[in-house]
Amino acid sequence: MSQRTPSIAIIGAGLSGLACARALTQAGLRFTIYEAGAAVGGRVRxxxxxxxxxxxxxxxxxxxxxxxxxxxxxxxxxxxPFYRGADLFYKGRFHRLSDPFTHPRDAIKHARDPFVSWMDKWYTLVLRKEVLTTRKIERRIPEIETEDYLRDFGFSEEFIDRFFRAFFGGVFLEKDLRTSARMFLFLYSMFSTGGAAxxxxxMQAIPDQLAISLPPGSLKLNTPVTSVRAGEITLTSGEVVHADHIIVAVSEEVAARLIPEAMGEKLLPAxxxxxxxxxxxxxxxxxxxxxxxxxxxxxxxxxxxxxxxxxxxxxxxxxxxxxxxxxxxxxxxxxxxxxxxxxxxxxxxxxxxxxxxxxxxxxxxPEGRQLRLGEGPLGAVLAPGLYRCGDWCEDASINGALISGRRAAEAVQGALG
Ligand SMILES: Cc1cc2nc3c(=O)[nH]c(=O)nc-3n(C[C@H](O)[C@H](O)[C@H](O)COP(=O)(O)OP(=O)(O)OC[C@H]3O[C@@H](n4cnc5c(N)ncnc54)[C@H](O)[C@@H]3O)c2cc1C
Incomplete structure (x- = not known):
C-alpha cells in the first residue's frame, strides 16, 4: 500500500521561514512557502x-x-567590514573610540581624549574579557535590564549616556536600555569577536542566498495567508490549502492575527x-x-x-x-x-x-525585555501540526531568526519520526 507524503506549508519567506525551508530541504522533505511580499527577505530587503x-x-x-x-x-x-569602533559626536566634535585589538594605533592616538574616563576604558576591557572567556555568558546572568547591568558592572553614568545609549540604543531601537542584559552580552561578544559587516x-543578498537552494516551485510569492486552522490555511484568493504541518514564520504582530489562540502572552508594542x-x-x-x-x-x-x-x-x-x-x-x-x-x-x-x-x-x-534562551525544537510546537518561528521566538536578530527557523524544521522532523 502506498503512503501519502505529509504536506508541509511555511507561511513567510523572511529569514526564519527560509532557514526552516533550508533545513527541511536538507532533511529531504518537501514543502511550499506562502509569502505575502513580492520577494523573499521580510525585514531584510x-x-x-x-x-x-x-x-x-x-x-x-x-x-x-x-x-x-x-x-x-x-x-x-x-x-x-565596518571599522571596529565608532565616532561619537559630543559637544561640537567627533570623538573616536577604537577597538584596541584591531586598531591599536588609533586606540593609542585617541587614548588621552578625556571623553572616556580611564575607569570606563578599563571596564570596557574587563567586560570584553568576560564575554570572550565565559562560554554562553548570557545564560549565566539573571534576567535584568541592560542599563542596570552596566551600572552594576561599574560603568559611569556619563559613559552609559554617551556611548551605550547611542550604540546599543541603535541596535535595540530603544535608548532606555531596557532590553535584556542577556541580549546585550550576546551582542557585545559578537561585536568583540567579529565586528559588523x-x-x-x-542586505538583500542574505535572503537571496538562502532562497537559491529552494526546490523549484516551492516558493509562492505575492500569496498572503489570511487564516490558519488545524490542517489548513486560507489564501486571500479564498483558496483553502490543506497541510499536515503548518509553520507560521511571520513577525509577532502578524502571528498574533493569524494564530491568536496559540500566542498566549500579551503582545507588547514593537x-x-x-x-x-x-x-x-x-x-x-x-x-x-x-x-x-x-x-x-x-x-x-x-x-x-x-x-x-x-x-x-x-x-x-x-x-x-x-x-x-x-x-x-x-x-x-x-x-x-x-x-x-x-x-x-x-x-x-x-x-x-x-x-x-x-x-x-x-x-x-519585537519588544526584547526578555530573552528566550533556546527552548529547543519543542518551543516551536504550538499544537499538533502547528509550529512557529521568527525572531520573536528566539531573539530579535538575524541570528535569532535563523535559529528559530531551523528549530521549527527540527520539530517537524521530530513529529514525522
Ligand atoms: C530596520 C531594521 C534593522 C535591523 N537591524 C538588525 C541588525 O543590525 N542586525 C540584526 O541581526 N538584526 C537586525 N534586525 C532584525 C532582523 O532583520 C530580524 O530579526 C529578522 O529579519 C526577522 O526575520 P523573521 O523571519 O523572523 O521575520 P520577517 O522578516 O518579518 O519575515 C516574515 C515574513 O512573513 C511574510 N508575511 C507576513 N504576513 C504574511 C501573511 N499573512 N502571509 C504570508 N506571508 C506573510 C512577510 O512578508 C515576511 O517576508 C533589524 C530589523 C529591521 C527592520
Whole structure:
C-alpha cells in the first residue's frame, strides 16, 4: 500500500521561514512557502534606486553570529567590514573610540581624549574579557535590564549616556536600555569577536542566498495567508490549502492575527525606526565607521556613509549616506531637522545632499525585555501540526531568526519520526 507524503506549508519567506525551508530541504522533505511580499527577505530587503542600494532600514550582519556562520556562505556575500569602533559626536566634535585589538594605533592616538574616563576604558576591557572567556555568558546572568547591568558592572553614568545609549540604543531601537542584559552580552561578544559587516551588494543578498537552494516551485510569492486552522490555511484568493504541518514564520504582530489562540502572552508594542537616505558627489568622511549621537539630542541616532563600507552601494563618483532615527516621528519636519544635525556633524555641504528616499519601519523589532534562551525544537510546537518561528521566538536578530527557523524544521522532523 502506498503512503501519502505529509504536506508541509511555511507561511513567510523572511529569514526564519527560509532557514526552516533550508533545513527541511536538507532533511529531504518537501514543502511550499506562502509569502505575502513580492520577494523573499521580510525585514531584510533592499531596493535599488537610481543605481544606489537602499536597505529597508539601516542594518548590519555580525559575522560572528554562530547560526549565520553555519547557514550562510560569507564568501558568496562578499562581506564588507565596518571599522571596529565608532565616532561619537559630543559637544561640537567627533570623538573616536577604537577597538584596541584591531586598531591599536588609533586606540593609542585617541587614548588621552578625556571623553572616556580611564575607569570606563578599563571596564570596557574587563567586560570584553568576560564575554570572550565565559562560554554562553548570557545564560549565566539573571534576567535584568541592560542599563542596570552596566551600572552594576561599574560603568559611569556619563559613559552609559554617551556611548551605550547611542550604540546599543541603535541596535535595540530603544535608548532606555531596557532590553535584556542577556541580549546585550550576546551582542557585545559578537561585536568583540567579529565586528559588523554588510554584503557588498546590500542586505538583500542574505535572503537571496538562502532562497537559491529552494526546490523549484516551492516558493509562492505575492500569496498572503489570511487564516490558519488545524490542517489548513486560507489564501486571500479564498483558496483553502490543506497541510499536515503548518509553520507560521511571520513577525509577532502578524502571528498574533493569524494564530491568536496559540500566542498566549500579551503582545507588547514593537520597536520602530526611520531611515533617511541621502546622496552626494561631494567629499564625505573617509573612515568606514558608524557616526553616533553622543549628545543624545537627536533626532538622528546614527549615520553612516554606506558607500565607504561597500563602494557598490553607490554609482561611481557618488556617495550614499544613511541617517537613522529611533522611532517613527511624523515625516513633515523630519528631513529639515535631520539636515541641520548632519550639517552640524559633517559640515554645511549636508544642506546640498540629495534626499533620495526614507523608510519608516513601524514593526522593526519585537519588544526584547526578555530573552528566550533556546527552548529547543519543542518551543516551536504550538499544537499538533502547528509550529512557529521568527525572531520573536528566539531573539530579535538575524541570528535569532535563523535559529528559530531551523528549530521549527527540527520539530517537524521530530513529529514525522
Ligand atoms: C530596520 C531594521 C534593522 C535591523 N537591524 C538588525 C541588525 O543590525 N542586525 C540584526 O541581526 N538584526 C537586525 N534586525 C532584525 C532582523 O532583520 C530580524 O530579526 C529578522 O529579519 C526577522 O526575520 P523573521 O523571519 O523572523 O521575520 P520577517 O522578516 O518579518 O519575515 C516574515 C515574513 O512573513 C511574510 N508575511 C507576513 N504576513 C504574511 C501573511 N499573512 N502571509 C504570508 N506571508 C506573510 C512577510 O512578508 C515576511 O517576508 C533589524 C530589523 C529591521 C527592520
Amino acid at each position: 533592499s531596493d535599488v534606486v537610481d543605481g544606489f542600494t537602499l536597505d529597508r532600514g539601516f542594518q548590519v550582519l555580525l559575522p560572528s553570529y554562530p547560526e549565520a556562520r553555519r547557514v550562510l556562505d560569507y564568501d558568496g556575500l562578499k562581506l564588507c 554588510i554584503p557588498a551588494h546590500g 520597536r520602530s525606526t526611520t531611515c533617511l537616505y541621502f546622496t552626494t558627489d561631494q567629499p564625505v568622511p573617509e573612515t568606514p565607521t558608524i557616526y553616533l549621537d553622543g549628545d543624545g539630542r537627536g533626532p538622528v541616532n546614527s549615520a553612516c556613509v554606506l558607500s565607504k563600507i561597500s563602494p557598490r552601494y553607490a554609482p561611481e563618483g557618488q556617495h550614499l549616506i544613511s541617517a537613522s532615527v529611533i522611532g517613527s516621528p511624523s515625516s513633515g519636519e523630519l528631513e529639515g531637522v535631520v539636515r541641520d544635525q548632519m550639517a552640524a556633524w559633517f559640515g554645511e555641504s549636508a544642506y546640498l545632499w540629495n534626499h533620495l528616499r526614507s523608510y519608516q519601519i513601524r514593526h522593526a523589532l
